[in-house]
């Protein structure tokens with residue numbers, strides 16, 4: 622089961638920054654997960670929210686701001702003074718941190734407008750298709766990715782912790798051409814079994830920091846788990 626660093630090693634460094642991604646590699650993560658959206662001038666940048674208010678020292682709306690304007694915002698100090706140099710990163714800058722054979726999970730946080738830009742950038746990058754996984758809550762985004770660039774794995778994300786109807790999930794996965802499902806389902810082996818029976822992969826929900834949960838998901842056949850503390854998780858799983 623691959624260990625994926627959620628927004629980088631965000632348990633110890635400010636989320637979605639180069640510091641958190643570098644730390645994730647130092648902690649021997651198999652992959653990093655980051656959140657991406659488009660700026661006003663069409664650059665793909667790494668940030669979770671649609672504005673910089675929660676993590677920044679200044680509130681700018683990403684889609685209404687240019688990269689140059691966004692680069693002024695300090696997105697590290699909210700965690701600790703030592704991170705005050707952290708700035709919003711472009712996808713290219715994040716890709717440049719990825720060691721050979723390691724992977725990136727690119728979560729698309731905006732709509733399908735990003736897809737042609739993303740595909741073109743990925744194809745020009747030095748990453749092989751095997752190193753890239755696209756994820757999104759928006760089923761239309763996954764469908765657009767698979768239609769334009771079937772060579773990249775794309776998994777549908779869902780928040781299935783509570784109430785869900787497996788009979789409604791499976792047709793969506795097939796319709797959009799997803800390669801797998803990623804959900805934070807903690808309890809339903811039935812859901813995992815149903816996804817695997819379709820020949821698709823299953824990925825555990827994000828921010829699993831609990832070793833027993835992680836082990837259960839591994840036993841059920843999950844291909845990856847996403848955690849804020851990759852080093853701790855790897856140590857726990859190898860016990």
Ligand code: G3P
Pocket residue numbers: 627654656669728778803826827847
């Ligand atoms: O890995 C999926 C997870 O990152 C989705 O939730 O809110 O952390 O982007 P969020």
Ligand code: CA
Pocket residue numbers: 628654655656728
């Ligand atoms: Ca995410």
